[in-house]
Amino acid sequence: MTINNILCPTDFSDTANKALGYAAEMAIKHDATLHLVSVINEIHGFDSFQVLAITPSDIHEHMLKITQEKLDELTNDIKPSIPRHTAVLEGHPSTEIVQAAVDFDCDMIVIASHGRTGLEHILIGSVAESVTRHAHCPVLIVK
Numbered sequence: 001m002t003i004n005n006i007l008c009p010t011d012f013s014d015t016a017n018k019a020l021g022y023a024a025e026m027a028i029k030h031d032a033t034l035h036l037v038s039v040i041n042e043i044h045g046f047d048s049f050q051v052l053a054i055t056p057s058d059i060h061e062h063m064l065k066i067t068q069e070k071l072d073e074l075t076n077d078i079k080p081s082i083p084r085h086t087a088v089l090e091g092h093p094s095t096e097i098v099q100a101a102v103d104f105d106c107d108m109i110v111i112a113s114h115g116r117t118g119l120e121h122i123l124i125g126s127v128a129e130s131v132t133r134h135a136h137c138p139v140l141i142v143k
Contacts, residue, residue, distance in 0.1 A: 003030040007106040009037050009097045009127075012070050015112040019142035023110035024078050026140075033083040035104045036074060038067050039093040064088055094130035101135055109139045 008023035010016040020036070027034040040063050071086040078084060085104070089096040101109050113128040132139045 001107070003032050003107040005033050005035060005104055005106040005108075006030075007035045007037065007097070007101045007104060007109045009039065009093070009100075009109070009111055009131075010071075010074065011038065011112075012074075013112065013114070015114055015142070017074075019110050019112040019140075020074065020078075022140065022142050024082055026108070026110065027082045028079065032107070033085060034078065035085045035087070035100065035106060036071055037087045037089055037097065037100050038071055039089045039091065039096045040064065040067055041090075041092070064090075093127045094134065097127070097131050098134045098136075101137055107137055109135055109137060111139060111141055113141045113143050 003026065006023050006027050008020050010020060023034055023036075026032065067088045068086070071088065075084050075086060087100065089100060097109065097111070100106075109131060111128045111131055113126065128139075128141050132141065
């Protein structure tokens with residue numbers, strides 16, 4: 001199996017940072033490019049935005065900017081010898097992650113699992129589980 005591109009989605013949590021460590025080590029071992037992505041959802045519930053000093057568009061642009069800055073900070077901690085690419089994606093997390101793996105021709109996805117169970121899992125769902133079910137390539141889940 002050849003691994004040239006590894007996708008590592010992040011929500012900037014401690015668990016996601018742990019998964020990034022695995023992804024970076026795999027990138028070194030396989031001389032692969034690391035694609036670090038974060039997904040932001042559309043902003044909902046701002047029907048009365050006229051009372052705000054800023055518009056939903058302003059909030060959206062700010063979220064994009066902050067997310068890209070956080071991705072850039074994470075890449076600063078990665079060994080300089082690892083080729084890397086960052087992207088801020090917009091939409092449903094599992095859908096965007098699976099599509100990014102296709103778009104970036106990834107051979108593997110390394111993703112964190114927050115280990116939700118029971119009612120919390122039913123209500124919130126699992127991005128890692130959905131990615132595993134729909135991805136075209138192997139998925140390594142880091143707990």
